[in-house]
Amino acid sequence: MEAFTAHTGTAAPLRRSNVDTDQIIPAEYLKRITRHGFEDALFASWRKDPEFVLNLPQYQDVSILITGPDFGTGSSREHAVWALQDYGFKVVLSSRFADIFRGNSGKGGLLTAVIPQTAIETLWEIIESSPNTPITVDLQDRKVTAGEYSCDFEVDDYVRWRLLEGLDDIGITLEQADAIDEFEKSRPSFKPVLTSSP
Amino acid sequence: MGRTLAEKVWSDHVVHEGDGLPDLLYIDLHLIHEVTSPQAFDGLRAAGRPLRRPDLTVATEDHNIPTVDVDKPIADPVSRIQVETLRKNCEEFRVTLFPLGDVEQGIVHVVGPQMGLTQPGMTIVCGDSHTSTHGAFGALAFGIGTSEVEHVMATQTLPLKPFKTMAITVEGDLPVGVTSKDIILAVIAKIGTAGGQGYVLEYRGSAIKALSMEGRMTICNMSIEAGARAGMVAPDATTFEYIKGKSHAPQGSDWEAAVAYWETLVTDPDARFDKEITFDASTLRPFVTWGTNPGQGLPLDQVVPDPQSYTDPVERAAIESALAYMDLRPGQPLKEIPIDTVFLGSCTNGRIEDLRAAAHVIKNRKVADGVRLLVVPGSTRVRLEAESEGLDQIFLDAGAEWRGAGCSMCLAMNSDKLNPGERSASTSNRNFEGRQGPGGRTHLVSPEVAAATAVRGTLSAPADLVEV
Ligand code: SF4
Numbered sequence A: 001m002e003a004f005t006a007h008t009g010t011a012a013p014l015r016r017s018n019v020d021t022d023q024i025i026p027a028e029y030l031k032r033i034t035r036h037g038f039e040d041a042l043f044a045s046w047r048k049d050p051e052f053v054l055n056l057p058q059y060q061d062v063s064i065l066i067t068g069p070d071f072g073t074g075s076s077r078e079h080a081v082w083a084l085q086d087y088g089f090k091v092v093l094s095s096r097f098a099d100i101f102r103g104n105s106g107k108g109g110l111l112t113a114v115i116p117q118t119a120i121e122t123l124w125e126i127i128e129s130s131p132n133t134p135i136t137v138d139l140q141d142r143k144v145t146a147g148e149y150s151c152d153f154e155v156d157d158y159v160r161w162r163l164l165e166g167l168d169d170i171g172i173t174l175e176q177a178d179a180i181d182e183f184e185k186s187r188p189s190f191k192p193v194l195t196s197s198p
Numbered sequence B: 001m002g003r004t005l006a007e008k009v010w011s012d013h014v015v016h017e018g019d020g021l022p023d024l025l026y027i028d029l030h031l032i033h034e035v036t037s038p039q040a041f042d043g044l045r046a047a048g049r050p051l052r053r054p055d056l057t058v059a060t061e062d063h064n065i066p067t068v069d070v071d072k073p074i075a076d077p078v079s080r081i082q083v084e085t086l087r088k089n090c091e092e093f094r095v096t097l098f099p100l101g102d103v104e105q106g107i108v109h110v111v112g113p114q115m116g117l118t119q120p121g122m123t124i125v126c127g128d129s130h131t132s133t134h135g136a137f138g139a140l141a142f143g144i145g146t147s148e149v150e151h152v153m154a155t156q157t158l159p160l161k162p163f164k165t166m167a168i169t170v171e172g173d174l175p176v177g178v179t180s181k182d183i184i185l186a187v188i189a190k191i192g193t194a195g196g197q198g199y200v201l202e203y204r205g206s207a208i209k210a211l212s213m214e215g216r217m218t219i220c221n222m223s224i225e226a227g228a229r230a231g232m233v234a235p236d237a238t239t240f241e242y243i244k245g246k247s248h249a250p251q252g253s254d255w256e257a258a259v260a261y262w263e264t265l266v267t268d269p270d271a272r273f274d275k276e277i278t279f280d281a282s283t284l285r286p287f288v289t290w291g292t293n294p295g296q297g298l299p300l301d302q303v304v305p306d307p308q309s310y311t312d313p314v315e316r317a318a319i320e321s322a323l324a325y326m327d328l329r330p331g332q333p334l335k336e337i338p339i340d341t342v343f344l345g346s347c348t349n350g351r352i353e354d355l356r357a358a359a360h361v362i363k364n365r366k367v368a369d370g371v372r373l374l375v376v377p378g379s380t381r382v383r384l385e386a387e388s389e390g391l392d393q394i395f396l397d398a399g400a401e402w403r404g405a406g407c408s409m410c411l412a413m414n415s416d417k418l419n420p421g422e423r424s425a426s427t428s429n430r431n432f433e434g435r436q437g438p439g440g441r442t443h444l445v446s447p448e449v450a451a452a453t454a455v456r457g458t459l460s461a462p463a464d465l466v467e468v
Helices: A026-030 A079-087 A099-108 A118-127 A156-164 A170-172 A177-185 B003-009 B038-047 B077-092 B108-114 B129-137 B148-155 B180-191 B214-228 B237-243 B253-261 B313-325 B353-363 B379-390 B391-398 B445-457
Strands: A005-009 A011-016 A064-067 A093-095 A109-116 A135-138 A143-146 A149-154 B014-016 B023-026 B029-032 B057-059 B097-098 B123-126 B140-143 B156-160 B164-171 B199-204 B230-232 B275-280 B287-289 B298-301 B341-345 B372-375 B423-426 B441-444
Touching: A011 A118, A011 A149, A011 B253, A026 A079, A026 B077, A064 A143, A079 A099, A079 B077, A093 A118, A099 B148, A118 A143, A118 A149, A149 A177, A149 B391, A170 B023, A170 B148, A177 B023, B003 B077, B003 B123, B003 B140, B003 B199, B003 B230, B014 B275, B029 B148, B038 B077, B038 B148, B057 B108, B077 B097, B108 B214, B108 B379, B123 B129, B123 B148, B129 B140, B129 B214, B129 B230, B140 B230, B148 B156, B180 B275, B180 B287, B180 B298, B199 B214, B214 B237, B214 B353, B214 B423, B237 B253, B287 B423, B341 B353, B341 B445, B353 B391, B353 B445, B372 B391, B379 B391, B423 B445
Parallel strands: A011 A064, A064 A093, A093 A109, B029 B057, B029 B123, B057 B097, B123 B140, B164 B199, B164 B275, B199 B230, B341 B372, B341 B423, B423 B441
Antiparallel strands: A005 A135, A135 A143, A143 A149, B014 B023, B023 B156, B287 B298, B287 B441
């Protein structure tokens, strides 16, 4: 995974709460077996509306999404993260993310930064009146800056460390291979196993 | 101090303590399906890593398969490729797979319990958020994303931060006609879709103890709709009875050892939960959702809420947009909402008891004119069991469609979809915009309410039906 230290880009306001992963990427796009190529699937049904924020001329080429509370609820589909990234998003800002979505984002290198809803409202006003305002999200300092305005954001310490270093989770875990071997020796015999096919 | 059920199961699976970093947790069972696994298998191949424990991994085909013509090749070429990819991957990595046509095939959360693979005290994961279902057995079970699927394939572990714990205590007797689905819809309406975030929910109290395993599964299933990754019920005699004799249940002396361990899996009397909420079962009524998230629900005898009576601007906006999408007006009685399609199925309510309950309501009655009732058993075994009891004939006589097993219209990946603007009463778990087909509108209900609604054509409880 590529390391993430800071990102500067323009942002789009998504004035909705409870944006579930079925909205981020509808189920029909989950038939694909690749990890990329989901840009057309992002918010597919909302994007049919010409007034939808990502269709407005002032929000083309955005890389930061600023959204209402409870973003990413519902299905565990990691395709939601891939679709956001394929579209060009590097950061999502919200006052609250659903757990599985936030976990998936951390694995894929999409930064989900938590700021209070009042800060979300302020940023919405800034980018609605001046859509070209560059916004900087600094993971090192945990700070969001938009012109004169700035605020601190929250991010899980472990996720932050992994993103800053660009580390691969599986690689980290495999360093514990001996501990896993050891644990397996003491598992009770009554736990179910499947006989693997030859 | 004592420990909660969740804390006991957690600590029995810690491979490596994190010391500030996440703990490394051993995973006893990894369930796989066609939609969230292909990229994970690709990841293993790209890194040249083996799948560590094929014997603790099991796959089934459920999300993206047809429920008609199940003996023919899958018609949709894109879906066919996805299902064939699962078959190839399972062969290459020696994972047991229950494909279409196999008696054990079905929705992944129906398959684990029906085979006795789901047992108390286990850690169970799947690339599917309703893995919380398995918590009904006192397992710690939760949904994961595809990167985590790959992680479990490669290491049989996951790095995780401990969850907080929340007790949801439901005391008292449920009134007649009120089901476990109504309990969980009422819980979600009360605590909200983010109320359980960061917690493992433990459902307890006399009303939970009185439920069958299938009723408990319905409740744990929808923990994710309350924002919690996992829900649990302490195992008891009902649990042991359910598991006993299933194909993967412990045998002989293993059974004795297992039960002895399982009996320790209760929250200690002096354990402390991070949060506790109590419900009085006797006050619950049949429940239904009116909006576009599972927290937007009310008792069926209520009316559609008025956004103007909410002061929080975020909440008011959410209600306004939900009513616009659902095409409902404030003050409209819920029982007057007309329904086009009734979907009976899913990992929430697609088990044999659900089909029995709905069949009991619909027996000797007819589906209303212009209404379509789709009955989709949760697994092939459930379908065969229902057929041996004659339930299929009851549904068919009423004018319903009797289908093969799978997720079907719960998520509308196959051709079982609502048309734009169509409205369903559905026993599934998500009423999101377009969940059951682009432009479709969903009301979540219990199997009993689904059956009564199919007969009357508007949202209804069995008590609303005239005697036959
Ligand atoms: S039935 Fe629905 S909720 Fe359950 S696993 Fe299938 S798609 Fe997911």
